[in-house]
Amino acid sequence: MNKIETHNVNLHYGDFHALKGISMSIVENSVTALIGPSGCGKSTYLRLFNRMNDLISSVKIEGDILVEGKDIYERGVDVDELRKKVGMVFQKPNPFPKTIFENIAYGLRVNGIKDKAFIEERVERSLQQSALWGEVKDKLKKSAFELSGGQQQRLCIARALAIEPTVLLMDEPASALDPISTTKIEELIYELKNQYTIIIVTHNMQQAGRVSDRTAFFYMGELIEIDETKVIFTNPKNVRTQNYITGRFG
């Protein structure tokens, strides 16, 4: 079943045509990797799904963008509700200047949840889901800034998971991390895909190969090719995809 669909999506930043007629389907409970050179539109495409591009004043979006069959750009769509459903993790860990516990609890409180036992249970579950519980359970009251970069990124994933989204957007989530933390994030993605639909932007070809079920190659705002990841990395159909993944681009 398709969790997300886009039909002929065009996006302009002022005069710049950043996405050109992108049509793509993303299957529920799968990992889709978006790859391509810098400026190709992959992060712009990712940000369509939680309407992050709305924050840019010159942006103009055309086409259908459906999450669970509903057009998320229709009038009357509550963006806050959408972002509960579609969580996001960024390139650099961005914990709030609060305790580890409060980082996770914050989203719940903002959403009006006051039940202390419920919040505690959800914090623990989110930290367990993000494979961080064992490392932080005895220091929940400490500042999130005391954690390592890799731990902070897993905390941000836990924070996103706490409000129980069904879609997780990851914009180069491991690019600022060391190999051990990167491995932990990748293992986490592998575990999470049973419950979440994950879209990940990455510049790391091997990472796309390891974590994703399907890979989409973007170039200059166009979707050049999307296929099963093992097909893209063994026998891509388009010569531009092959040139990019084999490092012979440009």
Added chain:
Amino acid sequence: MSHLDTELKYLKDELLAMHRLVLSQVNKCKNALLGFDTDLAKEILVTEKRVNGMELKIDRDCENILALFNPVAIDLRAVLASLKINSNLERIGDNAEGISRYVLDVNTPFPAPYIEKFAIGEMADIALSMLEDSIQALENEDTTAARKVFLKDDLLDIINRKATSATMELIKSGADSPLHYLNLLSIVRKFERIGDQTKNISEEIIFYIEAKVLRHERNTD
């Protein structure tokens, strides 16, 4: 040219050098066999060590490329195909060595009627022609040349199938020098294997260039 391109070019050059050496070994087999040249047969045994050394070197180079460059798509296929081509070339080398040992096993030349009956000269020529095609296919990345090998392998298979009845006829007729014709039967089997291994090499070249897997298909063309 990127670093990986340089490494892949070097790997291909090594494979071609080994391919040519193995072709030369099979050619020497033919001459040692038909001309009963035992010195040449001994030379094949010595050169076989070089073939083995090249196999180890190419294996190691493939391993290094996989570990250091993480190749994908056509580059990955190039390395995977190289590993298998390397292994098949080494086995062709082994078969050439085996044939030369059968030559050294007899004290007198193989009788001409036996050579003719088993179509040894024809087999050797077909096997050599297949190896030349596969070298051309690899060197020029030419899948048409690679596919020529398949039809020629069928010819070797036909000759191989006839060899058993040819041997039976010789046994029934009480022909002289059974060691000679029994060795020739074994040599026929070796050439047939060389044909199969060259066909395997061609399949790998096609896999590398066209990303098509032809192994275990009945009709490979």
